[in-house]
Amino acid sequence: MDSSLLNLLIVAAAIALTIFAIDYKIKRRKLETLGNIIPGPKPLPLLGNILTFVHIKNAKDLWDILMVELKKCQTEYGNIFRYWIGPVLIVFVCDVEDMTTLLNSQHASMKHWWYVRVLNFMSHGAFGLNGKVWHGFRKAMVRFFPLKSIQSYVEVFVSKSEQLMSIVETKVGAGVVNVHELIKYYSLDNISITHLGAEDMNEMEENRHDFFHHLEQALDMTFRRVVKPQYIIDSIFHMSPAGKELRRTEKNLTSVSRRIVQNRLDVLSVRGVDLNDDFEEECYTDYIIKKGIKDGATMQKMALMLTDLVVAGSDTTGIAMAYTILCLAMYPEYQEKAYQEQLDIFGDSDRPPTFKEAMGMPYLSMCYKEAIRLHGVIGIARSITGDVEVGGYTVPEGAAIYLLFYVLHRDPRFYCRPNEFYPDHFLPEAVSRRPKNSYIVFSHGSRNCPGAFYSQISAKILLSQLIRKFRFTSPLKYSDLRFRFSLMLENVDGYPVEIHSRMQKSNVQNSPFSPTFISDIDGLRLR
Numbered sequence: 001m002d003s004s005l006l007n008l009l010i011v012a013a014a015i016a017l018t019i020f021a022i023d024y025k026i027k028r029r030k031l032e033t034l035g036n037i038i039p040g041p042k043p044l045p046l047l048g049n050i051l052t053f054v055h056i057k058n059a060k061d062l063w064d065i066l067m068v069e070l071k072k073c074q075t076e077y078g079n080i081f082r083y084w085i086g087p088v089l090i091v092f093v094c095d096v097e098d099m100t101t102l103l104n105s106q107h108a109s110m111k112h113w114w115y116v117r118v119l120n121f122m123s124h125g126a127f128g129l130n131g132k133v134w135h136g137f138r139k140a141m142v143r144f145f146p147l148k149s150i151q152s153y154v155e156v157f158v159s160k161s162e163q164l165m166s167i168v169e170t171k172v173g174a175g176v177v178n179v180h181e182l183i184k185y186y187s188l189d190n191i192s193i194t195h196l197g198a199e200d201m202n203e204m205e206e207n208r209h210d211f212f213h214h215l216e217q218a219l220d221m222t223f224r225r226v227v228k229p230q231y232i233i234d235s236i237f238h239m240s241p242a243g244k245e246l247r248r249t250e251k252n253l254t255s256v257s258r259r260i261v262q263n264r265l266d267v268l269s270v271r272g273v274d275l276n277d278d279f280e281e282e283c284y285t286d287y288i289i290k291k292g293i294k295d296g297a298t299m300q301k302m303a304l305m306l307t308d309l310v311v312a313g314s315d316t317t318g319i320a321m322a323y324t325i326l327c328l329a330m331y332p333e334y335q336e337k338a339y340q341e342q343l344d345i346f347g348d349s350d351r352p353p354t355f356k357e358a359m360g361m362p363y364l365s366m367c368y369k370e371a372i373r374l375h376g377v378i379g380i381a382r383s384i385t386g387d388v389e390v391g392g393y394t395v396p397e398g399a400a401i402y403l404l405f406y407v408l409h410r411d412p413r414f415y416c417r418p419n420e421f422y423p424d425h426f427l428p429e430a431v432s433r434r435p436k437n438s439y440i441v442f443s444h445g446s447r448n449c450p451g452a453f454y455s456q457i458s459a460k461i462l463l464s465q466l467i468r469k470f471r472f473t474s475p476l477k478y479s480d481l482r483f484r485f486s487l488m489l490e491n492v493d494g495y496p497v498e499i500h501s502r503m504q505k506s507n508v509q510n511s512p513f514s515p516t517f518i519s520d521i522d523g524l525r526l527r
């Protein structure tokens with residue numbers, strides 16, 4: 001290369017670098033200036049407000065310390081406040097109107113890089129990707145969610161619920177059990193069969209069992225990472241023992257997805273489908289296989305692309321159903337109402353519900369909605385890609401926002417008993433008094449949850465049969481619940497209930513109020 005060309009290249013590179021540095025500095029100054037107009041605790045130089053969280057060690061602490069701190073900030077600063085985590089500006093938003101503005105804004109539809117990186121196993125498909133690639137995944141996925149498709153899945157929901165009923169039957173009179181442990185496979189099997197083309201989930205017995213174990217571990221490690229400032233930098237985390245352990249756990253977590261992809265490849269191969277052709281997609285896994293082959297992806301990468309749907313489709317509905325049963329067990333008067341509604345529809349028949357019946361059952365729907373209102377997704381994080389005006393402030397480009405669904409869904413202006421399980425919050429007259437979007441447990445806008453309706457129908461098909469056949473009691477009162485951070489707001493002590501057959505008289509000695517039950521809880525395997 002002649003020297004004048006080399007000099008020209010060096011000068012061009014220096015100019016580009018200077019422009020980049022100036023642009024960065026201007027944006028950074030704007031971020032700092034506008035960020036500091038938003039009220040919040042006084043930041044330290046370089047560290048920001050990170051020291052508030054140094055005592056957090058696990059998901060329980062994260063919940064206890066973070067929530068106390070955030071509630072304190074809301075009281076002091078109002079419904080919008082900010083934190084600096086080192087150089088990262090996080091704006092917390094609590095009010096319904098501001099959340100609506102943000103969720104409708106084209107500048108707030110990107111998942112935040114930190115959230116995506118930390119939840120790596122949720123970030124290779126529709127849940128964590130951004131831009132054009134996300135759009136491809138989303139489009140391929142939502143094709144399997146319309147009402148008509150869900151109607152066709154009822155057969156699967158019914159068959160899986162019947163299998164589960166016989167397992168629950170064996171726990172009648174067996175003392176306190178963690179109901180989530182009993183029902184969690186229901187949603188995993190459903191989503192694997194209806195959306196992912198899995199044919200026989202019983203064949204995957206071991207993988208299914210391990211899936212929940214590894215998910216619990218992966219989430220726990222993830223929350224421990226979040227509270228260690230040195231782990232903000234990916235490479236430092238990945239080199240650490242914790243990082244290596246998380247990678248191993250993530251690999252194990254994807255074993256169900258790997259089996260699903262492999263089984264689907266086998267089915268397509270038996271049919272003689274040419275995978276390089278634009279073959280017709282019968283399930284979401286077919287899209288992943290097509291995309292994987294086009295991109296030259298490994299089997300592990302394809303499994304990761306599926307894993308977000310496996311997790312989002314199973315863990316959320318499973319927890320929501322467990323809470324519904326636990327809350328009904330803690331409030332016998334509501335359980336009786338839900339039971340009476342079932343009797344009105346089915347009389348003494350124990351047949352499973354039809355799709356039309358599952359679309360109805362208004363009281364059961366109210367109970368399910370109320371369980372999610374109290375214990376749904378705590379909040380969602382987004383990146384701001386252009387300035388957005390909310391609540392009298394400018395949230396600048398480059399900031400992160402965290403929409404605190406937990407605070408919105410316990411807003412006393414909208415829910416008369418905000419911290420209690422009270423299904424009447426969803427009576428039509430109560431709903432009509434609330435502003436639009438005051439109940440957004442499935443989020444809102446372009447990145448809302450595609451599984452909202454699916455979750456409700458599949459849950460009601462199982463809950464309807466459980467409520468008719470069994471009566472539930474719990475040694476816990478609602479005020480005993482102790483929460484911890486997870487994908488949903490989970491109870492530290494699991495979901496302890498005792499199961500009584502509606503056909504038998506309850507055993508007085510085993511009264512749920514006897515003190516022996518309290519000690520039984522200690523022996524439960526807790527999530």
Ligand code: HEM
Binds near residue numbers: 127308
């Ligand atoms: C009680 C049940 C459920 C709750 C409370 C729930 C809640 C949510 C929320 C709040 C989001 C937005 C997350 C964010 O923006 O960061 C979301 C997204 C998502 N959910 Fe659900 N969900 C539930 C069930 C389901 C089911 C059954 C499926 C699949 C069958 C599913 C699949 C997804 C997917 C793929 C996304 C990502 C959408 C996107 O970014 O385009 N969810 N869910």
